[in-house]
Amino acid sequence: MPVLGAAVADSFWGKYKTVLAGLTISVVGMAMVTTSATLPSLRPPPCAQQSAYCAPATLRQELLFFSGIYLCAVGIGAAKAVFISFAAEQFDDGDGRKSSYFSWYYTAANMGMLTAATLLVWVQDKVSWGFGYGICASFVVVSVVGLAATVPMYRILPPAGSPLKGVLQVLVASSRKVKLTVPRDAAELYEGEDVKNPLLHSPLHERLQHTDQFRSLDKAAMVTDEDLEGGDHRPWRLCTVTQVEELKTLLRLIPIWLTSAVYFLANTQAQTTFVQQGTKTDSRITIGAVSISIPAASLTSIQTVCVAACVTLYNRAVAQSSPFTPLRLMGLGHATAAASVAVAACTEARRLRIATEGDSAAAAAMGIAWLLPQYVVMAVSDASLSVGQLQFFYDQAPETMRGASTAFYFLSVSLGNLINSQLVTIVASVTAAGGRTGWFPPELDDGHLDYYFLLVVAVATVNFGVFVALAKNYTPKRVRQSRLDSLSSS
Missing domain, CATH: 1.20.1250.20 (MFS general substrate transporter like domains)
Known part of the structure; x- marks a missing residue:
């Protein structure tokens, strides 16, 4: 789910919307699990004392519980990796606080797991499962409300477009020119200073330098007569150096x-x-x-x-x-x-x-x-x-x-x-x-x-x-x- 959530964030929704949607889905899942553990009609009856027989859960009870569990997995799984990169975007490149952010994030995540595995388990064991799950659901609700209420504070970048599309364009363009010889001078390769790359947030600031590794991929940025037919460059035949370097x-x-x-x-x-x-x-x-x-x-x-x-x-x-x-x-x-x-x-x-x-x-x-x-x-x-x-x-x-x-x-x-x-x-x-x-x-x-x-x-x-x-x-x-x-x- 983190991989799928990241793909959706990078290609369609953007990181903020993906995080908010994922946490909202997990709220629904936690509500279903909490309800399943609280209402007697939605959980199996207690096992009879001095008896090895326990009444099995009904189909309705199983559907409610497992649907809630999987919604939590989908929501939290899709949001957590995107959340890390979304928070990191709030820092400028070169800001020394960004390095500390990753370490403090990991610390907070570990302390959260420690609290869940100790205090929360104690509440579920000594008080009730429903109350313990309710605490979890309450925290997720607070996170959703807090994230929605503080949206003006954040730097929200639009989705960059499908990264897979850029990768495929380089592979297709280089395969079409497989018989060509890569020039020794990288300045002969196409960068397209006047053409905005739709896969980049800031085309003026995110152009990558050419490297000599995987030189065969440079063929995707070699300009031929067919590449500029009609006046516009054709991305499935001609890619920029930046696109090639991203794949490298x-x-x-x-x-x-x-x-x-x-x-x-x-x-x-x-x-x-x-x-x-x-x-x-x-x-x-x-x-x-x-x-x-x-x-x-x-x-x-x-x-x-x-x-x-x-x-x-x-x-x-x-x-x-x-x-x-x-x-x-x-x-x-x-x-x-x-x-x-x-x-x-x-x-x-x-x-x-x-x-x-x-x-x-x-x-x-x-x-x-x-x-x-x-x-x-x-x-x-x-x-x-x-x-x-x-x-x-x-x-x-x-x-x-x-x-x-x-x-x-x-x-x-x-x-x-x-x-x-x-x-x-x-x-x-x-x-x-x-x-x-x-x-x-x-x-x-x-x-x-x-x-x-x-x-x-x-x-x-x-x-x-x-x-x-x-x-x-x-x-x-x-x-x-x-x-x-x-x-x-x-």
Whole structure:
């Protein structure tokens, strides 16, 4: 949904309308879910005491509940990536506050998830599900009303037109001239200073400099006699240098984006295998005379708090002219993700050794606090890569794809989780072949989760090496100074 929402925002509605429409749809969804959880006639009756039988939900009850759930997914999913780029547009290019914005956004998002997973869950569990959902719905209503009421405050740019259309025009135009030879002098390529590019918000200010990479695409900007027939340039035969450079920029971003998708294979261990690992430890943490029991699933909340702390430190570093560029932040995220899973592998090897050396009581002797280092290191990784990726893709993406650039982040998270699921399935099948126990038996003490961690470390390390090579050879997007800029500066 973030990808679809970004496409609609960039091509038709614009970012503000897309965000407002998405949040409005989610209000309807939350209202349906709240109603389903509140009215007795719209939910199944309570299960009978001392009985294994529970009355199933009726078709009407299921339709109401699941329609509400999916409307929430559609609305929030379509709005959240667009919201990030819409808010970033409120800053001028070169404004140092834009870098801080991406990090503070990520902090706020994590604190929101932390609040939902702790306080809100407590309300739903101790008070009622309907009241908890009602709180959620109320917050979304407030956000819609606040966004609509403050519209005069915002810088609202019109949609730039379909970015896919510009990409296809370059591909079609270059394929028609495949037999031509690209000129050595880039000045011979067509830019069309007097022709406004409908795909750009500000054609005078957003013309990109020519680069030598992917030179075959430059054929789309080579002028032939057929291109100017009738007096007007034909966009499916002749494209501007800026259009060609936008496609080149996209092609340079895709490999880096793919390394981010592989990164989330390691990152997602904090919500999956790290939690499984925690269930096999002693959940009590004793501080002096006080003993606290921490459920394994709650360790993700500790990671969230650490992410917020890391982002705060990053913002202080940015204020002091830190050398951490977005690409360097992403590199730090890749490296520390591998380090976090490596720590988890060492911890799991120690836990398995304790489990095999003694009885079941001794197996729980390793306290859950041993898992804290891997969560802290993963928090550093999460904050570094996520903030760096959001900022990097927004800054480097073509102007016509600013909405889609932030959607790439959410898509990489999804792909990382899918890769992890498939890898677990394959490893479980291969290691359990021939009647062997395998790495993932029902009883974790009989398996080798540490081996799986080492496999993830190997994948993350190779992925880090690929990222470093791509980052070193990356050609950043460069905007040509327009004639209007030259006049104003002189």
